[in-house]
Amino acid sequence: MINKGFAKHYYLMLLPGMIWLTLFSIVPMFGIVMAFQDYNPGLGILHSEWVGLENFKYMFSLNDSVTILVNTLVIAVLKIVGNLIIPLVFALLLNELRLRYLKRWIQTIVYLPHFLSWVILSGILLDIFGYTGPVNQILSVFHIKPVLFFGRADLFPALIVGSDVWKEFGFNTIIYLAALTGINPALYEAAAIDGATRFKRMLHVTLPGIVSAIVLLSVLSLGNVLNAGFEQIFNLYNPLVYSSGDIIDTWVYRTGLVNLQFSLATAMGLLKSVVSFLMITISYYLAYRFANYRIF
């Protein structure tokens, strides 16, 4: 039984949020035109010279624009995958833990690395993976010569993705854990009565129970497909790893430092937004077409 008469009330409920959204998100969006201008602060947005796609052409004309794009995609996608799977596995494992007290502690502790700034964490990582640090010490037990980890372009993406997943898995874990509480315990009992082992119960009760959360997080995280993590990479990279570590944001930052490139930064931002939007839209329609499931 669906009640259509409630629509008026629903709109009323939406009103405050929509006003807030309009003022602080939609109105500033008009600044996107800066991406198509040669922005001059003295003239402002209304009077700056229109240059069409110049800024974008400039970006793609640079020698290493392809490399930078590829680096950004590789690192961002690996992070998306890592940040979906690891928290899921961890949440499932944590869910199996019966000691309530320990569970709460662990839940809190794994969220804490999120609070370490990359400024501090980079120092720690560089020490851990340094020439005389613990990792190389362990390697020397196996007679492997010390590896200059953060100087190796081939290892850099793995280090970046790994350390980021470690730092942020607590976040998505919380979301999965919240979703796990929505599963009706009666379903577990029913499955147990039918003879399902612990593992089977997880596969057939737990996972399906949180499938909507998993799909939702996957799709939303696609919005980050071009965000490889400026703060982290900026604090950890060096010219030796530019070939695999220089991303769009670090490149824009260096260019912006030398010149205040307002229009360029806006253009890059626009590009990222467009790609993210396309990714999310495509996956939304794929889910709708093939699974008849509306993600949001």
Added chain:
Amino acid sequence: MVKDNTAGSRLFDIALIVILVGIAILCILPIWYTLAVSLSNNAAASSGRVGLWPVGFNLGSYQELMGDRKFFNSFWISVQRVILGSGLNFVVILLMAYPLSKNAKELPYRNVLMWILVFTMLFNGGLIPWYMTVKSLGLINNIWALVLGNSVPVFSVILVINFFRNLPKELEEAALVDGAGPWRMMIQIFVPLAGPVIATVTLFSIVYHWNEFFNGLVLMSAADHYPLQTYIQQMVVVIDANTMTAEQIQRMSELSNRTLNAAKIFIAMIPVLVIYPFLQRFFITGITLGSVKE
């Protein structure tokens, strides 16, 4: 919870504890180290001599950060920001998520509104137009700039929408039979059931408002309006800067005070350590159980 008593199950339990505790230790080690650094003297910290235990134990950095009246002033501003900001977020998230969790038949243009939300989550005009907007609303230097600044937390709204949609339809139908209107439905039925997801998004709100420092820097002018994180991020120990240029000072201060930087982290963690355990009681299984009569 279903209890198995097979040997395999018990072995799994033990292995589980080992793995999970191991991961927890891995997470806490760098934090422990940072705590040790924050309690050491700077000469030792910057020479790399601090391990897991402070060297030259002293509370100097904390005194440095908290000894000023400005610290407490900024602390109070942050408390206000968190209360106002999280409070507003709580209300707006629920007010938006509930109607949007209905489908297009019940709420015309629902899909359009939904995509508008998603759109705003992804597209923005950048720092400059945003700043100009806030300025033209006359909110510079006002705490409401911080509360309203980053607009509606769309990600959280979507999470709650998803949660609401997964609640059994029987709930709504039972309430309708009892004559509940949309407001009563939302406030008395749906919200109480959404404990876990609300706890989640509230936690995110609180953490966000407590730690956000860039808006504080840009939207507030003088230090007496800075929220806490902005204030302490800007605190950099400058040593004998009499004839030094800004460049020299900057280079030297960026890294030279490790203990201070470490102490800053702990002040950032405070709300989580205090509030998260409190919010965890909402993460209980089976909250929906018992409310639906079959």
Added chain:
Amino acid sequence: MYTRYVKDNLNIDTKIIWQAGVGKDYQQKVNLAIASNDLPDALVVTDTQLRQMVKSNQLADLSEVYEQYASPVLKKIIDSTDGLAMKSVTFDGKMYALPNVTAESDMQHIMWIRKDWLDKLGLKVPRNIDELEKVAKAFVEQDPDGNGKNDTIGISGPQSGGLLNADFINPNNNNYGFDPIFGAYHAYPGFWLKGADGNPTYGSIEPETKEALAKLRDLYAKGLIDPEMSIRKDAQELIKNGTSGIYFGLWWAGGYGPLADAIKNNPKANWQAYTLLDKNGEFTPHMGTPSNQYLVVRKGYKHPEAAIKMENLLLRDESKFDVSVGIGNYPLRIVFAPMDEMYVTYNAMKEVLAGTKKPEELDLPGYKLLKADAENIKKVKLEPYDKMDIQYWDPNADLGAWKRLYSTLVGIAPLMEPYKKTYSLTYSQTKTMESKLATLDKMEKETFLKIIMGAAPLDTFDQFVKDWRKQGGDDILKEVAEITQQ
């Protein structure tokens, strides 16, 4: 308190709209203000920001105001730069900012070395590259810190984000780089020079740079340079904990730098400073520009002279202020030091120690800290006064004074001998640089670092030179030629 001082003295009401700050977040804030045209009446900006603001027509012309209101002391300091300071703020014949002036001694990069290690191993102070190599080798192999472990490093390199060499945009104050090594080969990467054919060229593509890179590559391969150079987070750490024996930097990278903590950890660490000489025994450093801070006034502000007056006041009276108040509390403060400030200070300190001058005689206008230095020197320096080794100092008597005076007497000493100066043809960017420099710079840093650390062969340098020219370098050189022909 300071604002009241200003009000009493000048009758100006200063409202601090912003707090001064450091760091990239603060710079973002300034950039945002520039971009949204939401400027305070007066503020301090960098060279890049200055050029942007001139381009956007946001600044007031200060030419007349400067002439009329700047105090004689201020003008004298600016004039002492032989026109370099004024050049950096003059666009189309008009003066758009008040430039700061820093001491010339911030330009020459020298070598700091553990003299106690030299003494222990019976070595002389190395003065050229070959001797440097031998000493670095001994530092690495012969356990100079006497702890039985093979943990000492010869030469420290830059930290992550640091520069191998100063460049024309940031020509001064590059600590932990390799500037003296490049200089000893007459290589000046990052600087615009007059080529052999009279046309401008860029130091990074010249053969001397290749030679210097070859040497650095060799030193690195032999393990004489910190293996984690450019990767490690903090170059100072090795100096503070007594692992490194040599680093390069400025005069102030001594006392003001890591040494205070270094001697806290080891009171016997005797760091001394020397110049690194070329094959003919000459010191040939690159030199920079004395200005890197610019006081600007927004166009339309009714009292531009107020900013100038405030600077006058600071210059005159700053030495009387309470030194424990952070300088961030002085709005609009930019550094004004006569170019020869440190040489004058050095000589004055020697005279005070020798007894031929008294502090009261040293209250010279423009040399704000001279008198205070004279009063402090005997607190922190022990007899015999002509020996500079660490055991003849007492840092604990007054650490702040020690930092400054140790840096002066040890760090400035090597600069008192005559030497050959090499300047860049320009310290500002041309039009093409704005679009191409970032890419060229990235290419350069990548190539050089890979060559030095062995990740690429030395001959990739030749390809780099070709690419550099092709991807905008030649166009830039043409522009540099145009501006230097004027």
